[in-house]
Amino acid sequence: MSSENLKAEYQEVGSNFRLLTDIRFKLLGFLPIGTGAGVALAEGWSEPPQAVLIGLFGLVVTCAIAFYSKRNDQLYNALVARAADLERHLGLKDGAYAQRPRSWLRIGRHEINHGKIWWIYGASLAAWLFILLHGALRLLAPHLGIPVAPMPGQAADAPLPVGPIAVVAAIAIVVLAMLLVVKMERDQQKALRAAARRAVEILETIPLSRPPDLSYWRPFLAQTRILAGKADTKENRAKLEKALLAYLDDTDCFYWDRPTDRACCEPRAAAQLTGLLSDMPSRWIQDIASGRRG
Numbered sequence: 001m002s003s004e005n006l007k008a009e010y011q012e013v014g015s016n017f018r019l020l021t022d023i024r025f026k027l028l029g030f031l032p033i034g035t036g037a038g039v040a041l042a043e044g045w046s047e048p049p050q051a052v053l054i055g056l057f058g059l060v061v062t063c064a065i066a067f068y069s070k071r072n073d074q075l076y077n078a079l080v081a082r083a084a085d086l087e088r089h090l091g092l093k094d095g096a097y098a099q100r101p102r103s104w105l106r107i108g109r110h111e112i113n114h115g116k117i118w119w120i121y122g123a124s125l126a127a128w129l130f131i132l133l134h135g136a137l138r139l140l141a142p143h144l145g146i147p148v149a150p151m152p153g154q155a156a157d158a159p160l161p162v163g164p165i166a167v168v169a170a171i172a173i174v175v176l177a178m179l180l181v182v183k184m185e186r187d188q189q190k191a192l193r194a195a196a197r198r199a200v201e202i203l204e205t206i207p208l209s210r211p212p213d214l215s216y217w218r219p220f221l222a223q224t225r226i227l228a229g230k231a232d233t234k235e236n237r238a239k240l241e242k243a244l245l246a247y248l249d250d251t252d253c254f255y256w257d258r259p260t261d262r263a264c265c266e267p268r269a270a271a272q273l274t275g276l277l278s279d280m281p282s283r284w285i286q287d288i289a290s291g292r293r294g
Contacts, residue, residue, distance in 0.1 A: 003090065010086045017079045020072055027069055028120055031062065035124040042131045048139035055132030062128055066121045073114070078281060085283055122174050129170040137162045192227060193288050196274065199223035200289035203270040207262045212248055214241055227278035227285075240277060247276055256282075 038058045042051050080097055087095030103113035110116075141162070202220040221240045222232075230236040250258050256272035259265055265273065267286055275282030287293040 006086055006089055010083065010090065013079050013083045013086065017076070017083065020076045020079065024069065024072060024076070024117075027065055028117060031065060031120060031124050034058075035062070035127050039127055039131065042135075048135040051131055051135030052139060055128050055130070055135060058128035059125065059132055062121065062124050066118075066125070069121070078284075081281070081283060118178070122178055125177075126170045126174040129173060130166050133169050134162055134166040137166060192280075193293075195223045195226040196280070196285045196288040199227065199274045199278075200267060200270045200285065203265050203273065204267065205264060207264055208248060208259055209262055212245065214244075217241075217244060221277075224274055224277040227274065227280050243277055247273060 035058065038054060042054045080100065083097035084095070084100070087093070087098040092098065103111055105112040199220055202223065206216055206220065221237065221244065225232065225236060225240060228240075230240075247255055248258075250256065255276055257269045258273075259269055267289060268282075271282040271286035271289060274280070274285050278285075284293070
């Protein structure tokens with residue numbers, strides 16, 4: 001790729017990086033305001049069904065925004081890595097992206113990084129869940145013969161402490177859910193890294209004969225299936241095999257730097273083919289396979 005093309009892509013990557021950053025902070029600015037308005041609205045409604053509806057709506061919207069933000073984070077990190085790679089190709093080995101400082105500040109055992117913005121999402125989810133649970137408890141308790149804490153001007157004997165129960169339950173559910181998401185993310189990252197390393201190792205040992213014998217390729221395809229997040233089904237295996245044959249026929253090197261026939265792939269070409277089949281960045285795959293990233 002020419003220097004002009006690299007510079008043009010570098011400018012586009014920087015523009016997309018700024019766009020994603022802008023979206024992130026707009027979402028973070030909107031979320032507390034929207035949550036506070038929802039809580040204030042729910043406090044003015046004394047009927048439990050209305051509170052349940054408000055809480056459910058806010059919970060669904062906040063979850064959708066949180067999922068979008070998580071995907072935004074993935075693209076954000078990919079853009080940073082690509083910008084750093086472009087800087088190295090352009091000779092800017094000490095560029096702003098290539099030499100981006102790590103998050104070095106710690107408060108006690110807690111590292112200060114971008115991931116801590118999820119505390120805002122957790123707090124908002126807990127607030128909406130509290131509204132939902134509070135309304136649901138007030139709605140269901142009379143049907144179960146349980147007296148609830150009275151509204152102003154009402155009286156009740158041995159009332160059920162709906163408010164404290166809803167607060168504790170909401171916080172506990174959100175904390176457990178966030179811990180589960182963190183564990184799932186770490187487990188999936190570990191599995192993806194292992195599959196990336198293994199896929200490149202296997203591919204480096206397979207001669208690119210024509211026509212290819214798919215029996216030699218099935219261990220490699222099994223790893224790319226893991227990277228692609230596809231279930232081990234006959235349909236998915238057939239799709240991967242079809243895509244593999246199409247890319248192996250790319251003698252013009254349009255999609256990847258295909259070696260000559262009967263030659264094995266170098267690490268870069270192996271990462272490119274693995275990335276094409278799995279929809280994962282070849283740069284990341286090569287970094288994992290080479291050990292540059294753990």
